[in-house]
Amino acid sequence: MGAFRISGGHHLTGEVSVRGAKNSVLKLMAVALLAEGRTTITNVPDIMDVTIMGQLISRLGATVDFDSEQRQLIIDVPAELEQRADYDLVRQMRASISVLGPLIARLGVADIALPGGDAIGSRGLDMHMAGLERMGVKVTSEHGYLLASAPERLRAASIWLDFPSVGATETLLMASVTADGTTVIDNAAREPEIVDICEMLAGMGARIGGVGTSTLVIDGVDALHPTTHATVPDRIVAGTWAAAAAIAGGDVTVHGADYHHLEIALDKLTSAGADVTTASDMFRVRMEDRATAVDIVTLPYPGFPTDLQPQFITLNAVSQGVAMVTENLFESRFKFVNELVRLGADVRIEGHHALVRGRERLSGAPVVATDIRAGASLVLAGLVANGETLVTEVHHIDRGYDSFVTDLQSLGADIERVPLPLAASL
Numbered sequence: 001m002g003a004f005r006i007s008g009g010h011h012l013t014g015e016v017s018v019r020g021a022k023n024s025v026l027k028l029m030a031v032a033l034l035a036e037g038r039t040t041i042t043n044v045p046d047i048m049d050v051t052i053m054g055q056l057i058s059r060l061g062a063t064v065d066f067d068s069e070q071r072q073l074i075i076d077v078p079a080e081l082e083q084r085a086d087y088d089l090v091r092q093m094r095a096s097i098s099v100l101g102p103l104i105a106r107l108g109v110a111d112i113a114l115p116g117g118d119a120i121g122s123r124g125l126d127m128h129m130a131g132l133e134r135m136g137v138k139v140t141s142e143h144g145y146l147l148a149s150a151p152e153r154l155r156a157a158s159i160w161l162d163f164p165s166v167g168a169t170e171t172l173l174m175a176s177v178t179a180d181g182t183t184v185i186d187n188a189a190r191e192p193e194i195v196d197i198c199e200m201l202a203g204m205g206a207r208i209g210g211v212g213t214s215t216l217v218i219d220g221v222d223a224l225h226p227t228t229h230a231t232v233p234d235r236i237v238a239g240t241w242a243a244a245a246a247i248a249g250g251d252v253t254v255h256g257a258d259y260h261h262l263e264i265a266l267d268k269l270t271s272a273g274a275d276v277t278t279a280s281d282m283f284r285v286r287m288e289d290r291a292t293a294v295d296i297v298t299l300p301y302p303g304f305p306t307d308l309q310p311q312f313i314t315l316n317a318v319s320q321g322v323a324m325v326t327e328n329l330f331e332s333r334f335k336f337v338n339e340l341v342r343l344g345a346d347v348r349i350e351g352h353h354a355l356v357r358g359r360e361r362l363s364g365a366p367v368v369a370t371d372i373r374a375g376a377s378l379v380l381a382g383l384v385a386n387g388e389t390l391v392t393e394v395h396h397i398d399r400g401y402d403s404f405v406t407d408l409q410s411l412g413a414d415i416e417r418v419p420l421p422l423a424a425s426l
């Protein structure tokens with residue numbers, strides 16, 4: 001996988017296309033498990049996480065065929081599924097927890113390895129568990145596994161989430177579509193990826209009301225059937241390109257994106273001084289001068305996405321002025337700031353606030369990607385750093401960005417993937 005070597009100082013000009021959303025397709029693959037037979041998912045990004053999820057659902061008994069030319073997945077689901085998701089795969093990807101809903105719905109039992117650090121009832125999975133328990137599922141934890149079992153068909157329930165958690169909404173949706181009766185999920189997440197899952201489920205015969213609102217009403221049906229479904233465009237990848245144009249300067253058109261899903265981020269870029277234009281399935285970001293720093297507060301959708309927070313910290317780090325970035329979803333999201341500071345950024349963290357003072361230029365250095373969005377953001381920082389930046393641990397970036405390096409090259413960036421032995425010697 002190597003590292004990325006970036007030579008800063010080039011504007012970005014040209015056009016890129018985004019594919020389906022990572023945060024949707026992984027869940028759509030789990031949704032496919034709900035129906036016996038052959039389901040097709042299109043607009044699939046060619047990323048590591050799709051491969052890992054493919055391995056996981058194969059282990060559960062499905063046959064998975066990814067056509068990288070057509071960007072399409074064909075998932076053949078047998079009548080009998082395995083109940084156990086092993087640690088070797090789950091630990092690689094937190095999204096593995098999304099097989100819990102389908103397994104408990106289809107088999108009435110599921111053994112899922114706990115993603116690192118989590119324990120039953122702890123922050124992270126408590127809302128998934130509490131909701132399932134209301135539906136008649138018994139949940140325990142043993143030897144690092146979450147063991148869920150329902151002696152009878154799941155029963156509908158009224159569930160109020162403490163927080164509009166994306167993952168908990170998904171688990172409860174997948175569990176309730178074939179439950180006995182009408183389930184109501186209140187304070188549900190409203191992310192476009194949730195809408196996408198609801199639409200795929202509806203295509204399989206599920207009956208879901210309130211799609212796109214914070215109250216989902218699910219009338220359980222006896223069984224679902226396979227379908228063909230196109231993945232919603234990746235708003236976070238699209239937003240990363242938008243931020244890239246504002247950071248490096250230039251003129252970038254992003255195709256295949258739904259700008260309605262990004263309105264708040266694009267509006268921030270306008271406030272930062274960019275010229276943003278939109279059309280049906282594309283948008284264009286032009287930035288001629290140095291940006292002006294913009295305050296950011298992350299919130300559940302339709303608020304500013306936490307998955308774009310690192311990219312906007314990077315934008316602020318090279319803008320004129322001072323900005324406050326407030327992270328309300330994942331505190332550990334600020335970890336990457338240490339790496340950004342290695343590139344010369346001026347960022348002070350106080351709890352869940354980051355105070356960013358813009359610098360005219362950053363200074364190239366070796367840095368380590370700590371997660372997907374942090375990794376992408378360090379690459380964006382490298383685009384405006386003097387000299388060379390070397391980003392290592394790029395497997396994180398490969399997990400979520402399809403053809404990141406070649407797309408950046410096509411926009412005029414000086415970036416290449418270098419093998420690790422060479423990287424180590426730089």
Ligand code: UD1
Pocket residue numbers: 023024026094095122123124125126127128129163164165166167168306307329330
């Ligand atoms: C998903 C996305 C992630 C995105 C996030 C918020 C995927 C694979 N990941 O993550 O990229 O940043 O939505 O948009 O789709 N929480 C609890 N208890 C629970 C569930 C969640 O305390 O039962 C907490 C989490 O620890 C976190 C916050 O709620 O602090 C948000 O979690 P959630 O919305 O569930 O995000 P994920 O589904 O994990």
